[in-house]
Amino acid sequence: MTEELDEIYRRASALDPSRPSESVRRKVLEHAAALAARPRPAANRPRWRPAIFGTLAAAGLAGLLIVPRVFNPHPPANSADTAVPAQIPPDADAPPGAGAPAMAGAPPTAAGAPPFADAPSMNSAPAPFRPPQGAAKFRAIAPADRQAAAPQEEVGNTTASAQPASPQTEPSAALRRAAETGDVQALRVILGAEVPIDAPDARGRTALMLAASGGRA
C-alpha cells in the first residue's frame, strides 16, 4: 500500500505543471560557475598541505627544544673534569700589565660565553669557566708575590664595591661565576688572590648565594 501511495504521488508530481522559474536556474548555475572559477584559498589546495604540515612540524620541534631551556635556565654544575687551564683561551693570558681597568672593555671571546658573567646561561651544556683577563693574571702570580699584588687588587675591588659597575669589570665576578658553576679549581685560584668573597653583583647576589642557589653551598 505504501508503494502504491508513493506511485500515485510520483504520477501526480509528473502531471503537475508547476515548475521553478527559469531565471532561478540561470542565476544558480551562473553563481556556481563563478565560484568554481574563483581560486580557492591556499589552505584548501592539496599541494599546499605538505608544506603546511612541514612548517607545523618544524615549529613543534623547535618548541620542544626551547621549552625545557626556558623552564630550566640554570645548567647543571660543571663536572670536575672541566679543567681550568684547558678552558682559558690564549688571549686570556694577557701581559701582566693588563689590570682591572683593562677588563672593562674586554668582550667575551668565545661564542658560547654569555654577554654578562652573571647572566644565567641558556645553553644546556655547562658553561665553561672563563675568568676575565685579571683572573688570568691572578693565576700567574706566584704565592710569594701576592703580598705585592694585594694593594693593587684592593684598590680595584674597593672601586668596584663602591660603584657596582658591570659585573665583568670586577674580579669578584669571576668568583661568583665560579661559585655559581661549581668550578672548584677556579675558586681555589681566585680565592688565593684574596678577592673579596662577599662582593655582590648588580642584583645583590654574593658568591655564597649563587652557590646555594645551585645547591652547592
Added chain:
Amino acid sequence: MPDAGDSTVADDSDEALIGRYVRGDAAAFELLYRRHEMRVWRYLQRNLRDAATADELMQEVWFAVARDASRYLPSARFTTWLFSIAHNRMIDSIRVRRRHVSLESLGHESAEVTRQLIADPSTSPVAAAVARDEAAALIRAVEELPREQREAFLLQVEGDLDIEEIARITGSSFETTKSRLRYARTKLRQMLKEYA
C-alpha cells in the same frame, strides 16, 4: 580547473559530483542541480504552497550548496545535506512569513495548482482524466496535511530519506517522526479511498 580526462559522467554519484565541483568542475554542479531541481522545488512549493517563495528559497538553497560545497562531508548522503539546507531555509521563511501573511491566504495557491492539474489541456482519454483527477486530489491532500506530517512525508518521497534522516533534519525523535509519517500516509490513503 578540472584535470584532463576528468570529464563529468552522468551516472556519477551525487557525492562524486559535489567532489568534482569542489575541484572546479562547474559542469558537475549543473548535473547535480538538474538531478535534484524538481525534487527540491516540489518540497519547497508543497510545503509553502507559494511558488514565488519557493523560487526565492530554491535560489538560496542552491547558492548555499555552491558556497559550502567544500564543507560537505561525504560521511552523510548528499541528499540528506541538501534537504537539511532546504528545511532550514524553509523554516526561516515560515517564521518570517507568519509575521506578514495569514495562513488563509496560503490556501489560494493550493487551489490554483489543483485547478491547473484538473484543467490540463492535454486531457483526452477518460482514464487519463481520472488519473489526473486522482493525482490532483492527492496533491491537494498532501498540502492539507498538518505541517509536521506534510514535511515528513515530502522529505520521504521527494528526498528519498529514511526515518532516521528525517528525524535528524527536522530535529525530532525517531518515534515522533515515525508517527508523523504513519498519520500522514493513513490520511492520504483514506482520502484516496474516499475519492475512489
